[in-house]
Amino acid sequence: MTYxxxxxxxxxxxxxxxxxxxxxxxxxxxxxxxxxxxxxxSGRIEPMFVLSAFREGADGVLICGCHxxxxxxxEGNYKCLxxxxxxxxxxxxMGLNEERMxxxxxxxxxxxxxAELADDFTEKIRSLGPCKLKETxxxxx
Amino acid sequence: xxxxxxxxxxxxxxxxxxxxxxxxxxxxxLSEMPDVVIxxxxxxxxxxxxxxxxxxxxxxxxxxxxxxxACSPRIHELTFRRTLENAGLNPYMFQMANxxxxxxxxxxxxxxxxxxxxxxVAAAINRIKWHESLDKRTVSINPSTLxxxxxxxxxxxxxxxxxxxxxxxxVEKERKLGGNMAKIDLTFPYLNSAQQIINEKIDRIEHHPNxxxxxxxxxxxxxxxxxxxxxxxxxxxxxxxxxxxxxxVATGLKSFDPSGIKNYGYGKLPDVITSLEFEQMLLNGKIxxxxxxxxxxxxxxxxxxxxNSDEHEYCxxxxxxxALKYANQLRSAIPEVNIYQAxxxxxxxxxxxxxxxxxTSRKDVMFLMFDxxxxxxxxxxxxxxxxxxxxxxxxxxxxxxxxxxxxxxVILMVGLEAQDDAKELARSxxxxxxxxxxxxxxxxxxxxxxxxxxxxxxxxxxxAPKEIPDAISQAKAATARIMxxxxxxxxxxxVITAEVNEDICCGCKTCIQVCPYTAITFxxxxxxxxxxxxxxxxxxxxGSACPTGAIxxxxxxxxxxxxxxxxxxxxxxxxxxx
Ligand SMILES: Cc1cc2nc3c(=O)[nH]c(=O)nc-3n(C[C@H](O)[C@H](O)[C@H](O)COP(=O)(O)OP(=O)(O)OC[C@H]3O[C@@H](n4cnc5c(N)ncnc54)[C@H](O)[C@@H]3O)c2cc1C
Ligand code: SF4
Ligand code: SF4
Ligand code: SF4
Ligand code: FES
Numbered sequence: 262m263t264y265x266x267x268x269x270x271x272x273x274x275x276x277x278x279x280x281x282x283x284x285x286x287x288x289x290x291x292x293x294x295x296x297x298x299x300x301x302x303s304g305r306i307e308p309m310f311v312l313s314a315f316r317e318g319a320d321g322v323l324i325c326g327c328h329x330x331x332x333x334x335x336e337g338n339y340k341c342l343x344x345x346x347x348x349x350x351x352x353x354x355m356g357l358n359e360e361r362m363x364x365x366x367x368x369x370x371x372x373x374x375x376a377e378l379a380d381d382f383t384e385k386i387r388s389l390g391p392c393k394l395k396e397t398x399x400x401x402x
Numbered sequence: 403x404x405x406x407x408x409x410x411x412x413x414x415x416x417x418x419x420x421x422x423x424x425x426x427x428x429x430x431x432l433s434e435m436p437d438v439v440i441x442x443x444x445x446x447x448x449x450x451x452x453x454x455x456x457x458x459x460x461x462x463x464x465x466x467x468x469x470x471x472a473c474s475p476r477i478h479e480l481t482f483r484r485t486l487e488n489a490g491l492n493p494y495m496f497q498m499a500n501x502x503x504x505x506x507x508x509x510x511x512x513x514x515x516x517x518x519x520x521x522x523v524a525a526a527i528n529r530i531k532w533h534e535s536l537d538k539r540t541v542s543i544n545p546s547t548l549x550x551x552x553x554x555x556x557x558x559x560x561x562x563x564x565x566x567x568x569x570x571x572x573v574e575k576e577r578k579l580g581g582n583m584a585k586i587d588l589t590f591p592y593l594n595s596a597q598q599i600i601n602e603k604i605d606r607i608e609h610h611p612n613x614x615x616x617x618x619x620x621x622x623x624x625x626x627x628x629x630x631x632x633x634x635x636x637x638x639x640x641x642x643x644x645x646x647x648x649x650x651v652a653t654g655l656k657s658f659d660p661s662g663i664k665n666y667g668y669g670k671l672p673d674v675i676t677s678l679e680f681e682q683m684l685l686n687g688k689i690x691x692x693x694x695x696x697x698x699x700x701x702x703x704x705x706x707x708x709x710n711s712d713e714h715e716y717c718x719x720x721x722x723x724x725a726l727k728y729a730n731q732l733r734s735a736i737p738e739v740n741i742y743q744a745x746x747x748x749x750x751x752x753x754x755x756x757x758x759x760x761x762t763s764r765k766d767v768m769f770l771m772f773d774x775x776x777x778x779x780x781x782x783x784x785x786x787x788x789x790x791x792x793x794x795x796x797x798x799x800x801x802x803x804x805x806x807x808x809x810x811x812v813i814l815m816v817g818l819e820a821q822d823d824a825k826e827l828a829r830s831x832x833x834x835x836x837x838x839x840x841x842x843x844x845x846x847x848x849x850x851x852x853x854x855x856x857x858x859x860x861x862x863x864x865x866a867p868k869e870i871p872d873a874i875s876q877a878k879a880a881t882a883r884i885m886x887x888x889x890x891x892x893x894x895x896x897v898i899t900a901e902v903n904e905d906i907c908c909g910c911k912t913c914i915q916v917c918p919y920t921a922i923t924f925x926x927x928x929x930x931x932x933x934x935x936x937x938x939x940x941x942x943x944x945g946s947a948c949p950t951g952a953i954x955x956x957x958x959x960x961x962x963x964x965x966x967x968x969x970x971x972x973x974x975x976x977x978x979x980x
């Protein structure tokens with residue numbers, strides 16, 4: 262059987278989740294490996310959420326928020342961006358390839374961009390192969 | 403703790419979901435999850451029988467949590483929350499799994515789509531165990547309304563509201579009121595006078611006791627939330643502090659500037675003018691070339707700046723009919739003039755419009771078709787011995803011939819596009835824009851005048867190009883919505899605010915620094931942070947920044963999201979292994 266990665270995507274309610282919905286209403290097709298979890302703002306996405314996704318066995322984590330300047334709460338996405346950079350370093354230290362996590366801005370009208378991103382990221386994760394974090398953590402404990 | 407009893411409902415959405423997701427299989431499999439009392443699939447969950455099914459089950463099986471797996475929560479979350487309320491449950495004991503917009507409509511492999519649907523529903527089931535009852539929060543509504551933009555849409559909305567006795571603040575960027583309608587002579591399809599209609603309305607608005615007009619004014623920043631907005635407006639060196647409960651955005655669109663299309667020579671050839679400039683001629687009562695002569699040949703070119711990937715892909719919707727209007731006006735002003743309509747496709751939908759097309763084509767008007775995508779006509783100066791001033795070369799699509807049209811006056815039917823400051827305005831009122839820079843409505847079909855920001859409405863052209871009757875209908879629709887909230891005196895607002903656990907808070911003030919709304923203050927006596935719930939908008943930023951975990955983001959708590967992740971992953975991995 263071919264390897265099918267599991268990807269968790271955290272999307273902010275106002276722009277990105279609406280953009281993903283638009284991909285649906287426009288009947289665009291993308292990889293079914295992307296599983297979306299909605300948060301009100303990308304600023305709500307805690308490092309713990311991302312780490313927990315990997316810990317539970319996700320092969321990739323996608324984070325989407327409104328474009329800079331467009332956050333429904335003014336600047337949640339800047340906070341998210343700052344945290345993202347710290348998290349990238351942390352993942353590398355944990356031995357994870359930092360490319361397993363991606364941050365992109367998707368506006369409410371960018372259904373097409375979301376569908377393309379979903380496919381592109383899925384292919385990236387597929388090429389990286391399964392993430393071993395869950396197994397490693399389980400053997401250690 | 404009370405026993406958790408979950409009801410799970412998988413919607414077919416007719417065939418929308420059922421054709422790509424095996425809904426029965428999803429229901430069967432998830433009925434086996436712990437704490438799930440029943441799991442059912444049904445044709446249309448949002449229909450009355452669908453909602454009744456939930457209500458009956460809640461009563462019969464003593465359910466205390468409901469998961470509906472259907473369309474996007476952005477469409478029906480509120481519907482189902484109300485269903486729960488009708489059954490006597492707290493509306494927040496509800497979670498949706500989006501298996502239409504984010505599964506059946508975007509995937510084309512039924513097995514994979516069904517698998518993903520199962521994982522998303524499992525995530526919702528796992529999350530809902532951590533849901534808790536939240537109390538409704540209502541805020542009072544300030545009965546004043548801010549209307550931004552004084553075109554026909556803004557004026558109509560202002561009058562409508564003011565006539566019910568409410569205060570209206572109308573802010574107009576220009577000195578003159580009336581927008582585009584004040585710049586046109588007659589209106590299609592019945593050729594009524596635009597001036598007569600708009601001037602009567604401007605006159606009423608200027609003398610209305612409940613309307614305060616701010617001319618030459620733009621809005622800088624708006625604070626607050628539905629029912630309780632405020633803004634400081636600067637005008638003539640003085641500042642006014644305005645308070646209002648709702649906002650109507652009616653900033654319209656501006657005409658496309660055709661200088662960039664080199665085929666048309668606008669700005670270089672003196673007798674190539676825009677439709678808006680032709681309206682001015684009509685208003686002045688004289689159709690003349692720059693040399694002061696009556697034109698013998700007039701060409702009207704459609705779709706300038708519209709329906710072309712180099713400019714705007716959309717149709718500006720009003721120009722085809724305006725072009726026909728001009729043909730009629732030209733025919734009556736200069737009976738013997740030759741009129742040429744160079745069009746791409748004739749769009750004559752709407753009441754009275756096809757009729758206008760038919761009657762105009764009987765008035766000796768030449769209709770010539772060109773390819774708007776690949777082959778625009780070219781306007782050139784005529785040779786000295788030609789009897790006309792200009793010649794338009796084009797490949798006529800229907801005959802397949804290359805032709806030359808003589809012209810003394812060329813009218814470019816310029817499209818409509820976003821105002822230059824549209825983006826800044828969207829930011830200051832907190833609304834989104836679509837790809838073509840029109841303001842985005844809450845839902846294109848179900849909620850076309852509201853926006854995703856409660857208390858903010860978009861009407862008229864700023865939402866998309868449209869003719870005057872549609873702009874007026876939208877204005878009236880928005881005012882009806884606002885009047886309903888004013889009448890009730892209060893509205894329900896989201897309860898998903900943040901909360902500080904004082905026992906855990908270490909007083910580091912990190913949350914105060916990150917909150918975009920200064921909703922958090924510091925209680926010096928107890929050395930802890932306190933959230934002001936009336937100001938908090940529930941973005942959750944403070945919750946993710948707090949180092950001690952003292953902040954709970956209601957309805958998006960750590961436990962809720964972490965269990966959602968866990969539920970999703972374990973189902974997904976379990977199914978992968980099969
Ligand atoms: C040449 C031409 C001919 C037309 N002919 C017809 C016709 O015959 N029949 C018909 O039905 N329709 C016609 N239309 C379309 C018609 O003009 C529009 O449907 C109508 O004007 C839309 O009204 P509106 O109030 O939404 O926008 P507008 O008329 O565009 O008014 C918007 C107002 O908002 C103001 N504004 C913009 N930004 C701000 C800001 N940031 N702050 C404050 N104020 C702001 C503007 O100055 C303007 O006064 C024609 C359009 C054009 C261009
Ligand atoms: S209304 Fe007619 S002229 Fe205007 S953009 Fe649409 S098709 Fe072109
Ligand atoms: S960030 Fe957390 S610990 Fe620090 S003051 Fe705010 S609530 Fe207290
Ligand atoms: S949730 Fe957002 S708005 Fe509310 S207090 Fe926290 S940071 Fe401020
Ligand atoms: S609301 Fe989209 S990033 Fe803040």
